[in-house]
């Protein structure tokens with residue numbers, strides 16, 4: 001099996017590589033996607049054109065929805081959703097799907113979600129399986145967080161790359177999964193309080209679990 005893992009930034013990539021240190025050679029390829037859905041889609045497309053892969057994983061740190069995914073925990077995507085792709089209307093937000101222009105949701109194989117979630121749970125980390133949102137703008141208010149949770153039932157975490165990675169993989173018919181470790185709650189902006197160390201440590205441990213389950 002050949003697995004392509006994409007992270008937004010180098011510290012995330014390094015955490016994943018530490019977790020995969022004992023992986024069999026040739027199974028995992030960990031590359032940088034860049035920050036944001038568009039850069040991630042471009043770089044995933046390039047990587048998929050250059051190599052053969054059986055599975056693509058978008059991995060990194062993320063905001064966790066309060067009451068669903070705590071700081072230091074892990075979220076595995078059941079669906080990867082472009083949460084701000086659409087239009088504002090007088091009646092509220094309309095997604096691209098509702099407008100009839102395309103798809104904002106990429107499905108994830110349920111059996112894969114189950115296997116990876118169980119493997120991560122075995123490490124002792126708290127883990128939750130649910131929809132992971134992709135946003136071009138990091139949520140910075142309680143109002144936006146509440147609106148996202150209302151619009152997308154089960155919303156568990158938000159990052160900035162998952163949908164770009166997922167769409168590129170989906171276009172090629174390659175299964176995709178998103179794995180995020182939580183550095184901060186989704187809500188009022190307090191960048192200084194992001195728990196990067198905890199989130200990178202969890203990313204390393206969760207990557208070790210990936211190695212156990214994807215051989």
Ligand SMILES: O=C(O)c1cccc(C(=O)CC[C@H]2O[C@@H](n3cnc4c(=O)[nH]cnc43)[C@H](O)[C@@H]2O)c1
Pocket residue numbers: 008009034035036060061062063064135137138139158159160161183184185186191
């Ligand atoms: O300080 C900022 O507001 C900021 C803006 C853009 C990127 C960053 C990063 O630190 C890049 C890392 C990566 O982190 C993900 N992330 C983490 N927490 C959240 C969140 O609450 N909402 C959305 N994304 C989040 C994201 O995928 C970035 O690429 C910081």
